[in-house]
Structure formats: C-alpha cells, structure tokens
Amino acid sequence: MQTRLVVRLVLTLTLGAVVAWMAAVLVTLPAASPSATVVLRTLLCLLVLTLLTRIVMRGAYDDDAAGRGVLPHLALAGVLAYAAFPATWVGRALVGQLVVDPGPATVAIDLVLWVGVVLVAGLTTDLRERRPERAPYSLEAGE
Amino acid sequence: MDDDVSRGRPGRESGAATLETVGMALVAATLATGVVVATVPAADAMSRTLSTRVCQVVTLGQGGCTTPAPSRSARSVDEACVASPGGNERVDAAEATTFSTAEGRRVAVQRSTTGQHRVRVGDDRTDRVDLGGGLTLSPTTGTVEVPGGEVYLVDGSDLPDLVDTLVQDHVKDVVAGGSGPMRWLTDGASRLVDGELPEPDEVVAEGDVSLNASDEATGPIPRGDDGTQARVLATRTAADGSATIFLSALLDGDALGLDADEVPVMTSLDLDPEGNVVRLAATASSGEADGDGVTVHQLSLPTDTDAGRAVAARFLSAQGRPLPTGWTPPDPDDATTLAADPLAELVLAAREGGAVTEQTYGRPTRPDTVPDEIGLDESGAVDVVRVPVDDARRWSGGGWADWSPCD
Numbered sequence: 423m424q425t426r427l428v429v430r431l432v433l434t435l436t437l438g439a440v441v442a443w444m445a446a447v448l449v450t451l452p453a454a455s456p457s458a459t460v461v462l463r464t465l466l467c468l469l470v471l472t473l474l475t476r477i478v479m480r481g482a483y484d485d486d487a488a489g490r491g492v493l494p495h496l497a498l499a500g501v502l503a504y505a506a507f508p509a510t511w512v513g514r515a516l517v518g519q520l521v522v523d524p525g526p527a528t529v530a531i532d533l534v535l536w537v538g539v540v541l542v543a544g545l546t547t548d549l550r551e552r553r554p555e556r557a558p559y560s561l562e563a564g565e
Numbered sequence: 566m567d568d569d570v571s572r573g574r575p576g577r578e579s580g581a582a583t584l585e586t587v588g589m590a591l592v593a594a595t596l597a598t599g600v601v602v603a604t605v606p607a608a609d610a611m612s613r614t615l616s617t618r619v620c621q622v623v624t625l626g627q628g629g630c631t632t633p634a635p636s637r638s639a640r641s642v643d644e645a646c647v648a649s650p651g652g653n654e655r656v657d658a659a660e661a662t663t664f665s666t667a668e669g670r671r672v673a674v675q676r677s678t679t680g681q682h683r684v685r686v687g688d689d690r691t692d693r694v695d696l697g698g699g700l701t702l703s704p705t706t707g708t709v710e711v712p713g714g715e716v717y718l719v720d721g722s723d724l725p726d727l728v729d730t731l732v733q734d735h736v737k738d739v740v741a742g743g744s745g746p747m748r749w750l751t752d753g754a755s756r757l758v759d760g761e762l763p764e765p766d767e768v769v770a771e772g773d774v775s776l777n778a779s780d781e782a783t784g785p786i787p788r789g790d791d792g793t794q795a796r797v798l799a800t801r802t803a804a805d806g807s808a809t810i811f812l813s814a815l816l817d818g819d820a821l822g823l824d825a826d827e828v829p830v831m832t833s834l835d836l837d838p839e840g841n842v843v844r845l846a847a848t849a850s851s852g853e854a855d856g857d858g859v860t861v862h863q864l865s866l867p868t869d870t871d872a873g874r875a876v877a878a879r880f881l882s883a884q885g886r887p888l889p890t891g892w893t894p895p896d897p898d899d900a901t902t903l904a905a906d907p908l909a910e911l912v913l914a915a916r917e918g919g920a921v922t923e924q925t926y927g928r929p930t931r932p933d934t935v936p937d938e939i940g941l942d943e944s945g946a947v948d949v950v951r952v953p954v955d956d957a958r959r960w961s962g963g964g965w966a967d968w969s970p971c972d
Contacts, residue, residue: 440750445596447740447751453620454732456667456739461623463740466595473588512742524742 427482428499431475435503435540438474442466443509457520464517468539475543482549492544500540504533646678646971648920648959649698649846649865650835654678655924655959657970659694659702660932660951662939666735670714674728674939678971682724682938686731686765687714692929692950696861698833699769699801699809700848704929704952707859709831709850711799711811713771717763725940727763734762769801798831806838814884816849820909821862823851830908832881834889842868842889845877847911852925858955860925864915876914883907921960922968927953 446463475496509515516535518528646655654677661675666686673685675695683695689712693701699711719727733755741748752761801809812832818825828849835844846865852858868874878888879895884907888894915921929952935941936949959968 440747441596442592443747444750444754445592445598447737448754449595449598450620450623451733451736451751451755452729454667454729454736455620455624456736458620458624459736459740462619465623466592469588470592473585473592476585508746509741512745512747514740514742514747519739 424482427478428495428502431478431496431499431540432502432506434474434478435471435499436506438470439467439503439507439509439515442470443507443515460517460520464535467516468535471536471539472543475540476547479544479547479549492549493541496541496544497537500537501533503540504536646969648863648922648968649844653697653846653863653865653920653922655922655957655968655970656954658951658953659696659926660936660949661692661694662936662941662947662949663692664941664947666732667739668735670735672728672731674724674936676721676936676938680721682719682721684717684719684724684727684731685712685714686717687712687769689714692948694926694950694952696848696863698835698846699767699799699811700831700833702850702859702861702926702952704859704926704950705854707850707852707854709829709848709861711769711771711801711831713769713799715765716767716769718766721938724938728940730762764804767801767803769799771799808836810834810836812884812886816884816908817906818849818851820906820912821849821851823849823862825851832884840890842874842877842892844868845873845880845911847880847908854926854928858925858927860923860956862923864912864919864921866911866915866919870918873914873918876910880907880911916960923956923958923965924954924968925956927955 443463443466446466447459450459450462479496504510504515507515510529510532513519513524513526513528513532515529516532518524518531518535521531522528648654656678659675661673663671663673665671670686670688671690673687673693673695675683675685677683677695677697685695691703691712692705693703693710693712696702696709699716700709701712702709717727717731737748737751737755741751798811798813800811810833812834814830814832815827816830818828821828821830828851831848833844833846833848834842835846837843844865844867846863848861848863850859850861852860866873866877868877874892875895878892881888882895912921929950932949932951934949935947941947954970957968957970958965960966
C-alpha cells in the first residue's frame, strides 16, 4: 500500500469523524443528555469511519498477496487518524466515557473500537488488482 | 477477465455502493439537521422537540431528555417590603428549586420579591433557601451560611434560556471537555442559536480567604494598621465591582433578644465599586426547624456617616477584626464606648438609622410540582423545597411592627 494512501486515509477519517462528532453533538445538545450525545456521536463516527475507509480502500491497489500487507498499513492509518482526532486528546472521542471517566482509560477503549472498525471495514473491502496493461502494439521478432 | 471485474466491481462487493450511499445520506442528513438546529433561530422549538426525540431513541428512553417549557413574565418591584439594598426582603415563603447538572454541580433557582430570579450554581448539596445578600438558610438545620458558587440574576422571561444555556454548558463540559478544539467548535456552533453563557452577576468564594493570599485573589478585604488581613468566611464579588465580605463570630445573644450566651453571628461588609465599606450587616438565627420554626434576625447599618462608621468600627474591633482602610480605630482610653456591648450598640444604631428585621420560617415542605417558569421537565431529578414565613416584623418608629410581604 502506498504511503499516499495512508495519508489519504488519515486525513479523510479525521475530517469525517470531526464532522460526524459535531453533527451528533449539535443534534442532541438541546436535549441536555450527555449519554444521548455520547451514544449518537459514537454511532455516527463509527458509521463514517466504516464508509470512508471502504470508499478510500476501494480505490487502492492490492499490491500484496492475500491482503497480508494491508493490515499493518490500515492499522497505522487508523491509529494516526485517531491520534489526529481532537476529541481523542481529551478522552472524549467515542463511547469510552460512558464506561469510565475521561482519561487514559477512555483513550484506550476508544482506540480499540476505532482501529477495530477501520480494520474490519478495510479488510472486507476488495481492493483493485494491478494488472499489466496490454500494450497497444506487439513486438514481433525480427525476421 | 470475469464478469464482476468487467463491471468494475468485485464479486464480494456486490451492492456495497448502495449501502454506502445510504450510509452517507444518513450522515449528511444528520449533519444538515445539526446545522439547521445550530443556525436557524426559528427552528429553535422544532430543534428541541427533535433533539428530545433523538435523545429518547438513542438512550432507549433512559437519558433524562428534557423539553423546556415556555416562560412567564416577571412582577414589578415593591420597595416597601425590602429592608436593605443588600437583599433583606420580606417574603411570603422562600421556595428553591434545585437540580444537578451533567457535570454534577447543583443549580438552585429562587424567585425574589422583585420578580427577579436568583440562579446559584455551586457544589453545595444541602437544600437551602436564599435570604438575600449572599446568605442562605438551611431549613432543616436552621443554620445561616454562605455557600460558594456563581450567581446569575435574571427576569422570568430570560430564566428558561439561562437554565438551558447553563445545563447545555455543563453537558458540553462532559461530552467535549472544558477546553480544546472540539469544545471551541461546539461553543462556536451552539452559540449561534442558544447564545453564550453570560458572566455571573456574583461570584462567591467560600472559605479560608486568608492573610497570605494576594490582593487579586482576595479582593478588597480590610487591612489592619499592621497590614494584616482578616481571615474571612467568604467573599462575594458582583459584576458591577461591588463586593461583600462575610465574617463569622460567636457573640452574646442578649443584644439580639435571644436567650443565649453565645450565638453565631454572620457579619457582612458591603463595599461599593470604589472599595468603600457602605454598609455593615449582621445576621443570626435561633429556634429549631422541627419546633416553632427558625427565626432569622437581620440588621443593617449604613456606614457612609461618621457615626455609622464609629459604631461599626467598635463592633469589628471588639471581634479583633482589622478595620477597613481609612476607618478610625476606637480610642482605647474611651471607657464609655469600649465598656458598652458592641453588638447592643450596633442594634441600637441600626434601629435608628438602618433596618432591623425578624422573619420566622416554618416547617419546610417539598412540593411535587416544579415551577414551570424555570423551564424544567419534571421527569428529571428536580427537588423543590418551600419554607413558609409564619411571622415577620420590622423595627419601626421605636417599636416592632408587622412587616407585610411583597406578594
């Protein structure tokens, strides 16, 4: 997998998650229920992560046999996107804070969820196979 | 090349584009709704209803989702029932509505006789009713105290909006944190429709504001001639720059007409925005809540005259308190003034040139109905405590007189 694809995944997932996170907060804020906000933001963020990962990965070429080389790159992209997501910095990215108070524990819980969703979405996407293009001409052996 | 590949879609991916399109449409619809909720003022009522429905769905009906109620107009001011500018008012009953925010802080809302609502946000979990001037009464223990926190003063029509903004601000604290990029984004978006949480009208710093703290931290606390500051119970700083300093001492109760050698007396010093002490007030309570009720004795004396300052100086000096800057200490050789009971002297001076009142609070009750002007859903954890005033009197023209309530 190309480095460019990892960068594209990181940027796409981070921005998509920010938009989904904000949308969930804005929709539920008037109801003044933190648990509703946390649940909806988690659902929307995971949905966006799944969709965007699949969309980006579909444009990628499978350069490695049986996807063995995709896993570490997907994991790297997932971790980097999670680290770049500002809500992570305060331990309030996904659903972790419903379990424990925001802090290192919620960062870890949300990381597992985030990277897991990215991996599942990426690994279940069929990549494009790189095929040698047929040359529009053929070289004939000289007579 | 097989058929799937020839269509540009691998076999396992059949139908994936449709699902992804539906998914993206869902996200886009949520985002569009969020933008409408945040930016279109006319959609406010609609957004609250929608938000409540979304909240009920995602929390499976367990989320404590609120639907604010419409507001009610405020009543006009009646000065006859107000004993002092510091907030000593004759009330028919004191009723405080208390609830917890998402962040775990307690919000107490109480309607004053002027129709204004006093919204106090703090960490104190004891049920209290406001007595005015920053003082509160615990109806169960009968004690007068000064709990710390922030106080907002709003008219009835603005109360639901303030409560909404307060509650949502604390929700944002929980879901987005107190600071950081996501909090900044959330504040920016929600500010478009609900406005920003205003600066509090008063901030009460509770306890142990002491000698060694800086001037910036302690505010205008009186300094003694030796430069020391008094250790004070609390300070209250108002948005207009005025302040109140609260001191506590055990004093002889005879002067207040109480059959007790020592009663805890709360002394308040009101300062104007320039730092001048303009009023000294003293408050004490007697009786028992489960007996004949708790009587709150309050007096206030303006200190903008030489005579008023002299009485106040003797009262403070007798407690070993440093005097405010510019005040003349009592003459140690003046046996007449120092021999007198400073509290008795203060009571007499307040009767002549200030205000002296007594209000007896009866047994507290806990109504089931939450005042709809606050705009809170009754399904949440909201506590209402109502304390009737059974008797009230005010010193007037050389004797006690009935003190009529405002409402």
